[in-house]
Every structure is written in C-alpha cells, then in structure tokens.
Amino acid sequence: MDITLAVNGRQVTASIEANTLLSALLREGLALTGTHVACDTSQCGACTVLVDGASVKSCTLLAAEAAGATVVTIEGLAADGALHPMQQAFHDEHGLQCGFCTPGMVMSAVDLVAGNPDPSEAEIRAWLKGNICRCTGYQNIVKAICAGAAALRSA
C-alpha cells in the first residue's frame, strides 16, 4: 500500500507492506538511519521519534498507522545546521558515548520538556524508564536534559 506522511518537514509517499514498522520505513525506506533499533521487545527506546509531537517507539508502530502523521526524527531536529538546544546540551554535558541510544534519548527528552518545561531530576529519571543506555550510566544524560530544558525555557 502507499502512504503519505510528513517526515522532518517533507511530504513523502512510500510504498509499504501492511506489516512494515515505522522504524523500518524510516531506516530502510527513507534512509534515515539515525533512528536506531536495539531490541525486539519495545524496551530500549533507541527507536524513539516524534509522531504528531509525541514520542513514540517507532519499532512498535506500524508504518501504516503513521499515514497522514507528522514525524520528526533525530535528523529533523537541527535547524539550518544549528543544533537543537537539547542536542547541544547532550554535547555540552557529555550525555553520549557510543551514540547508539542517543537519538532515542534526545527525542524522548524533547517530548518530556515539551510537556514539562522544568522537570526535576526524579521526573527525568522516571521519564527515561523506556530508554536504555549501556554506556553512560545515565548521569550525564539526566544532566543534559536538565540543561536542555533550561536552554529551551530561556529560548
């Protein structure tokens, strides 16, 4: 079947199977490989993208369900070459090591802060339940999200 959706500000029409996952459409169909797949049980959050503004595990959504939706992936966050404040905060606070969980962490954080502009450390940690990182021990990710939130508040 053919579906049309907006991805990172661009209307795209893609031909998919009924069982194609959104993560597969993004990675394989649209070559947006910044969205990562790190598990097969919807646990890790590496595949997190924004669908109509809400963070979603793209490995858990059928591409067909995203028909007509507005999708933002990690590739769509930086505007005109300038990092999004959340990306910048991850850089400043050393919130990433191998980088594999990072796109999901950043997208998830962007959604958190959209709904809760000044999250406490405990709220951030609770929000990250669905995102696994094996490298950083989370501490600098939490710091980065605090800093990113602050930057977005003052933006």
Place this chain on the structure above:
Amino acid sequence: MTQDGIGAPLRRKEDRRFLTGRGRYVHDIVRPGQLYAVFLRSPHAHAEILGIDTRPALAGTGVVAVYTAADTAGKINGVPCAWGIAGKDGKPMKEPPHPPLALGKVRHVGDPVAMVVAESLAAARNAAELVQVSYKVLPAVTGVADAVKPGAPQLYDDVPGNLCCDWAVGDKAKTDAAFAKAHHVARLDLVNNRLVPNAMESRAALAEYEPATGDYTLYTSTQLPHVARVLLGVLMLGIPERKFRVVAPDVGGGFGSKQVVYAEEALVTWAAGQLERPVKWVAERSEAFLSDAQGRDHVTHAELALDKDGKFLGLRVATLANIGGYVSTFGPNIPTNLYGPLLAGAYTTPAIYCEVKVVFSNTVPTDAYRGAGRPEATYVLERIVDVAARDLGLDRVDIRRRNFIAKDAYPYQTPVMLQYDTGDHAATLARALDLSGWSGFAARRAGAASRGKLRGIGIVTYIEACGLAPSRIAQQLGARGGLFESANIRVNPSGDVSVFTGAHSHGQGHETVFAQLVGELLGVPSANVEVVHGDTARSPFGLGTYGSRSAAVGGAALFKAAGKIIDKGKKIAAALLEASEQDIEFKNGAFMVAGTDRAKSFVEIAGAAYTPPPSYPLETLEPGLEETAFYDPVNFTYPGGCHVAEVEIDPETGVTTLVAYTAVDDVGTVLNPMIVEGQVHGGVVQGVGQALCEDCVYDPESGQLLSGSFMDYCMPRADDLPVIVSATESTVSAHNPIGVKGCGETGTIASPATVMNAVVDALAAYGISHVDMPASPQRIWRAIQAAAPRAAAE
C-alpha cells in the same frame, strides 16, 4: 596545560554526527545488490544433529543459498582462540574444534546450525523456518558446579569431566603454611552471576567481494579490526591480509563482547565470496542474548587467614569458571590470568594460592566482559575482607588500612605474578571517606530505621591491572600474538595533522582524547588533529581496544610517534635556521635555536618538509613529515581506588535501593576529566547492574535461556540510580611515558563488591553474612525470612 590539550575537559569531536543521526554503524550501511543472511540456531542446549534438509528452504521465494556445516566443512576453519592457557601440570588446555556452523552436535541454545541468504530479510527469515533439522536431544548441563560432577553430561568425547583446564597460580605450600599459623580463618562461598554484555548496538557484519581483484571487505562491529582480519581472514578463511580489509565503523558499545571473533563474521565473508554479492547480517536482540559472548559465571570458595591483629597472612581461593560450550577468543584467559593474579588487591597478603577449574557447559561461551576477571577477583577479595572484619569484630575501614601496601612500598611485587608500579591507597581511602560522609552514616541509618528501612554502607579498596599488555608477559601467559599498539602521525603539508591509531573507539572518545594528546605534544590546536581508526586499510596494524588499554598503550604509541615527528622537525629546522641540530629546541609549537629568537613554526616546518626549500638537505634528509611507532609497554598499569555505596532495603518487600555512590579512583594522568568521569559513571552502573538486577539464567533441566530479552534480563535504568559522586586522586604510572593508568573498567571492577558489602551491612542485624548477586527483591526477602526466625530465637 593548553586550553584544549592534556587535562582539558574538551567536548567531544565525535558528538555531532551521533547527535544529528549521522553516525554510521554497520546496521546503517547498505551496499548495492546486498543480500541478507539469517542464522538458524539450535533450539536445544545439547543434541546430536541427525540430519538437515535444506531443500524446502531453498525453494522459498528470494532464497539464494542455504549453508550448513556440510557446505563449510573443509572450507572454513574453526573459530580460533587467541589466548591458550596451560594447566597446573603444564599441559595445554583442552581446545576442541569450534566449527562455524554446528557439526554433528549442538552445544548450547543458539548454536548456529544453518545460514540462509536471501534477497530480502523477510525472505531469509521465512526460509530459515523451513530448514528442517532432526535432532536427538541429549541431557544438558548448564551450571558449572553440576558440570564437574561425576556422571554429568559430557560436551566432548575427549574432554573428560568437561574440564578445559585445571589452572593455578601462587605458592600452595607457602599458603598452607600461612593458614597453619593463623589466628583466624574467614570463609566464604559465593557465586559470581553470569551476565549478558548487551552493547546497545547488536553485532552486525556486512561483507563484499570483488571478483575482478579477489578483494574482500568486511564491515563488522568489532573492537579489534586488525586482529579480526588475522583470525577471520588468515586463520579461518585463508584470505591473505592484503586481500582483506576489515572496517569497524561507528560501533555502538563493546564492553568486551566485540573483542571476540565470531563465526557469523567469517560465514558472511565466505558467503559474499561464494555468491559474489554483498551479504549483510544484523543480530536481533534475542539473537544477541543467544550468541554474544557472556561474562562472569563463577562458583568460588575462599579462605582468608589472619593473625590476631587482623593482618592478612594468606588467601586461598578455589573457583569453578564456566566457559560455556566452546573456547571463545579470549575465553579461558579471563577466569585465570586476569583473575588469580588480581587477588592480592591493595593488600600485603604474603601468600596466595588460587586454583581455577575452567569448565565447559551447555551455555553460550563466556569471554571478556567489562573488567574481565578483575571484577570477579575484587568481588572475592573485598567480600571476604568484610567477612573477616565481622568475624574479628574489626572496623571495615581499619582492617583495610592495616593491610594496605604503603605508598612508599611501591613498586610492589605481589605473590601472584604482578608488579605494581605506583599507588596511594591511604589517599583514595581518605578522599572517599570524606566525599561519602562515611562518619555521618549512623545518623542516616537511624533516619532510615525510623522509616522502616534497613540502611547499609559498603566500602571497597581495590587495585586492578590494565593497559593490556606487554607482549612478552602476555605471551608467557599464553597469548598467541603481541599486545603492543601502533600509531601513525601524518603531518600534512599545511601543518594540520592526521593521526592513525590501531586502537578502536566505540564510545570512549578517542577522536577527541587522542587529538588532545597529539595536539599538546606537537603544539597544534586539537581542532587541527583528525584521528582515524577502525579500518585496516588506513591504520597500521594494531591490537584494538579492550582492557582499558587505549590511552596507556595506544596513547603511549602516539607519544612515541610524536617524538619522532619532533626529532625530524628539529633536523629540518636546523637546516633551515643554519644551526646545529643539538641547538634546536621544540617549545610551544615552534622549533627554535636555543637562547636566540630564531625560530620556525610547526606549520613552516611542515611546509618545508613537503616543499623543500634550497636549504633543505635532500641528500641526507628525506622529505615528508610522517612517522609510525609501535609501543610495547614494560608492564601493565595498575589503577586503584576506593568506592563507597549506601543502600536502603525495605524488609517488607526485599527491594534494595542504591541511595548513594562515591567513586575515588587513581587512574594516573587524566587526559580529559570529562571523559574519565563518563567512563567511571558507565562502569559503576554496569557493576551496579550485576549487584542489583542483572542475571543471566538458564533452565537447569532444559538448558533454555530464561533471561533472553530485556523483559527478562533486567538492565539498570535511569530511575534505579542515585547521583554518582566521583573524583580522581592520581599517582602517575611509571609504566608508560604519559603516566596514564586507564579508566574504562575501574567502575565495573569496584562496584559489585561495594554494593554487595552495603547490602550485607544493611542485613547485619539479621546475622546474614553473605548474599549472592543480584540482590533481587526475592532473594533479599527470602534471606530475611530465613534469618528472621533464627534472629528471633537468639
């Protein structure tokens, strides 16, 4: 320190591509015309293969090939081991063949049996389900204590008792004599639970073959591309190195699991050659659980002999180590050479004897996992020190202090092979006690008690060996190769610098840290230094990254290469400045005639090297400015330190919460404090995971892996953790020219014991003297239930 040189918390150069989704992991690479490989894996822990019928699978749409051992036998050699060990009797370990696809028998759930290659992933998956394998299921054994019992199922006909190797280190007679005169002997039985490394990027391999030239390229998620080229190409596939390029592009974490060379990498490469098309395989997470080398899995009995003052007289350790169904790349080396010699720890124990039985079982092979042997040793030692303190009514800090190797006793020869260079345990201890608020614990415990919680505090003082390694020592211990590192520094004509290292970065930040190091040494801004790694076609032969070796060995190689660049620069400068070479000094990025203001900048020298002016002595001095160095260290490095943890346990539910953690580490020279801190955080949390939640469990009857997904295998999450307070308190390593010790594994080495010492302390009122990891709610609750009636009766 320059602003962006050694010691600066420089932000990472590699971040931007990862933060914008432009990382390039093997998962992301697509080659024109690529095929997809899927492995059919054994559903049984132990079975004979009676027959395989691939015809139904081959008939599937889009299926290109189905391979079994019948196809690869004689074409692909077995998966090799890079580090053999010898037993007490001097005889080599048992090293049965490890065919890339199971031949005749499967030995663990997940053992690969067939490879299906198809036009699409879906087609390959569908076809894999059509391969028909008939098995005769055999009794299986997964637990190491069961595997050594008489009558246990035998994995190999010619490996009696499943015993790969009966290994020992230390002086048995001397240790027995120490025990004979002991005032007290502390005893401890413990299990070091099996773990799954779970790098977030699952393993993946994509191979291509160019028939016109016979060249192979393999993109693979490895920590050691050059070693993989030798083991896969030369040893397994018979592809000469000149025809085989191995690329480890961005790699999403390794933790040791990607320093292992795997059958899938060889099979994909071979299939690409057979089919003359690129072949790609990406492990699914559930497949990773069944095929990535796992870690730990020891059963240990330990005894510590003490005199009446609490001085350690002798340590005796007997361990059964489970290495799974096959000998993995470094498998047998981990629970032996990287374990027994670490049992001296930070203490002056004069006599140590450690025996390890290395045992096969019907489980996924074990190999290096962050810390590799050293967390296991630290766990044994630091737990039994606590047991001894309690037995003798001594303070846990005090007993450690009494037994410390004094700062001025370094260099210190331990009774188990290692010679430590530098350390200052009193300093790291004092700092950790201070940062953790150790002296104020009683009030916090009372506060917790008023909330119905049991609060405990734990401490560990440790030393570890890393910076693997000096080739000579490693070879004496069974390494089948060298363990140096390489560096190539290419100063480009404009004076910017390209650095090629044999080390590999999969999260450690080498592109930043090595640029800082080289930038500082050459007086060039680190922004003008580009670090290249992970490609055998670009970097000189190097051994890769594991064992916290990149800075200590790879960094030292860069130091050496930079020295050669400066030496040549001096020659060029001498000619250009019409001075004698001896009079040229290199300072602040300029070559100057000592005592004068005559100087040439680094950029000018680089320009002259490539555009030699008339004064350049081409007859005696080659043009160009590029140097290669190979650095083989004199010894390991020995990071150490002191960690403190506090936990609260809810006695009603058995839930343990880690409420505070302090890490003070001696990592030697700190090249980038931000990166060191990040490594410590990550390392600590991996160890906390082992202590509190991670557990790889096999069903003892069927041999099925019960913890085969993130739903059953509990990874630490952000909300399981407190803020980790970390600091460095460094002494400079004498074993390499930059003084670094390494920081990649310190956290994982210290934290399991630290957390468990806190857990046992919290349960002290119940008379509980030990709990095995992980301290899951169920285990803690049961321990309390079992102890409570006893405590009440007393």
